[in-house]
Amino acid sequence: MSTRQWHALESNPYAINTLMNKIECADIFSFESEVMDFLPKPQLVVILCFKEKDDNLPINLWKIRDLLLLKTCSS
Numbered sequence: 001m002s003t004r005q006w007h008a009l010e011s012n013p014y015a016i017n018t019l020m021n022k023i024e025c026a027d028i029f030s031f032e033s034e035v036m037d038f039l040p041k042p043q044l045v046v047i048l049c050f051k052e053k054d055d056n057l058p059i060n061l062w063k064i065r066d067l068l069l070l071k072t073c074s075s
Contacts (some may be wrong), residue, residue: 026039048064
């Protein structure tokens, strides 16, 4: 039986930009409906990128991070 794991992304900016362009990623600057209306459709995934430990990270992003980690560990 295999277990689910998080796979590390390449930290090379050129590789990341190439991948993001290939899969047609768009930057999200806000989750307000006016901003979301300008994003290409369909929107299938949101990728959150943040440091492993950052004391300046807003508390709501820490909650999302913790929920994702719990869900991954329990799967």
